[in-house]
Amino acid sequence: MSCLPAGFSVSGSSSPIFNNRERGSSLSSRVCSSIGGLQFRGSNSKEIWGNTLDFPDQKGFSNWSNKSPNLDPVYAQGTLSFPKKAQKWWEKSLQPNMVEIESAQELVEYLRNAGDRLVVLNFFSPGCGGCKALHPKICQLAESNSNTIFLTVNYEEHKPMCYALHVHVLPFFRFYRGADGKVCSFSCTNATIKKFKDALAKHGTERCSLGPAKGLEEKELLALASIDLISKDLVPLSSPEEEKVQELVEAAKSSSFSIDESKVELKEGNAMVAA
Structure with missing residues (x-):
């Protein structure tokens, strides 16, 4: 008015x-x-x-x-009308278990908090014709596999992250499952959608894995942290020296000799065990 x-x-x-x-x-x-x-x-x-x-x-x-x-x-009195914002093709027909990733930090957290659920990571680009053609079928598969988490990554908006994860072809998919981490990765189109369905059937079955969800590999986490896309706190604190020391400690425990773990020392560039 x-x-x-x-x-x-x-x-x-x-x-x-x-x-x-x-x-x-x-x-x-x-x-x-x-x-x-x-x-x-x-x-x-x-x-x-x-x-x-x-x-x-x-x-x-x-x-x-x-x-x-x-x-x-x-x-x-008067009436104002505003045209509705046109929906982008990758925003159509989305299911509740489909999430668009906004940052590398969010991706790492989603993978680590997925528990034993299967996670499908979908890399796409708005200008990719194959991605657009495949989108409706991916939405249908997400609807029929409601216990699977589908994460989408816009390649154009997250190029540094995609480079760090060695994603160079689209559409591209990665499957993650619990403590096993990445179980498969591949590219497919409408013509080869059977590859996607077979992977979904193989890795989407109910099972229980031991240990927490692994998520991205350590080298990938290091690559993301090196370009400040994730916090360094998300990178596991492990090194060859520390692993070697741990192996020596475990070997000593299983032998007839005893070892004082408080005297185990780690020096830069050289692992040294003292008893």
């Missing part, structure tokens, strides 16, 4: 029509044929309060001037 002060004038070639919806009400107005406009003289402006101004033609109504700013306002 627009508010216009009583006494305003409208300049233009077309003459507006005042439509008084209250029977018996009077209105003091005058049509100025010389300028093709309508003026309200504010002596009785409350009588037109809340009524509607109908304009049959909007041409020429580019200049509005207020003649009496101190008079009571007149309300004119």
